[in-house]
Amino acid sequence: MAEEKVEKAEEKPQESAEEDSAEVKIENKDKERKTTNLEKNVLIKTDNDALINYYEKKAEEANLTENRSELKKRYEKMKYESGEAIGVIAAQSIAEPATQTTLQSYHRVSGGKLLTTKGLPRIIEIFDARAEPKTPMMKIYLEDDHNTKEKALEIASIVKESKLKQIISEDSLDMVNLKVEIKLDENQIKNLQINIDDAVKTMKKNVKNVNITAEDNVIIIESKKTNISINELQMLRIKVREMPIKGTKGVEQCIIEKEGELWVIYTLGSNLKKVLKIEGVDSKKTTTNNIKEIASVLGIEAGRSAIINEVTDTLREQGVDTDTRHLLLVADVMAWHGVIDSIGRYGVSGKKKSILARANFEETIKHLTNAAIGGETEEFKGIIENVMVGNLAPVGTGLVKLKLKG
């Protein structure tokens, strides 16, 4: 039984060892470019210590008393040889356990107050690289000197977006003077801690061609156009109701929770750029589940690590123990072109260099005609195109080129 467990734990590292050593190779080659081939090989091997450390830790957690040299021996044995199709194995290793996860798409966070997408739909969402997830969510951490309930509430009130309709008690049209009159609810203003002058300022930024004036608890809106029809005025009234007056755009709900020693704000809706600028927000830890947003605010490398974190979290939550190195490979591929590409027609598959490989996936005719118009060349370097034309595919033993002498 114990034997089996070790086997299982060690089966996984192999495929991405290939990928890792590829990265490591680059490092070593740059640094030690004068060393001989032999020395280079040694360097690559010593850098795998980090991996062995990881599996040693994992073995300890599972109460296995394998010694380090044994682990190392097995690890070396399990490593992939060059030519192994690691991409296919990564795809299977993620997709097979994903079919076992629940199909229930929502999951409650923070005592059931926030609903977020989890499970298989969330994984699909990440690999599709959607611009906006179904349930955008942020987790805001606070800096040490703001780590109190009062400060957390204060920041939450800055983060949460309030709309004008939340403080309206009565709104009416002045047909004679062609104005919109809005009476405000004093209690609501107090609850939401809104300053009316600030609110008017924010509104002025958002609505064009209108004069907005505030007197006591009445806001009067006039159009700058002279001949405004009643119909247009009615439209203006509806438009103004939806105007944000306070907070960060896109954030609908805020929930404050204490996690251990830290106060954490969960939000429904996401606006990383603005939230990171708020004073007291820990900009190193605060995250959102919108990967494309992370990539645009913090750069492509942050986006890459966000993919890994999000998929790992989703899989772990479902009790799936896929090795992280499969995800490293997928994330690297998705971030290859400098933007987060989806795994599909317009992303990774659509950006392949080979014409036949693209045509093989989807939209065959489109790719073939475009290639013909553009005069593209097929190099027959990949696997798909070689399989299609019946050549020896450059994978596994097909990768090796040997000539018999004499």
Place this chain on the structure above:
Amino acid sequence: MVPKHEILSEDAVKSLLEMLRITRKELPKILESDVIVKELNAKENDVIQITRNSSLVGKSIYYRVVLKEQ
């Protein structure tokens, strides 16, 4: 979340490409509009060295070439 980015000197780029036996455009890309690239003031075709540090794989180095956005 953001690993260390550095611009690689022209000499280092040359030996790197020689070692890997590839051309510059075969490296992974990073857009010129990327916030980190702007911060570093990197130009098109510069190679950026990224030092990733993860608890799982340890330290690893990755390279990206700056690409002008179409």
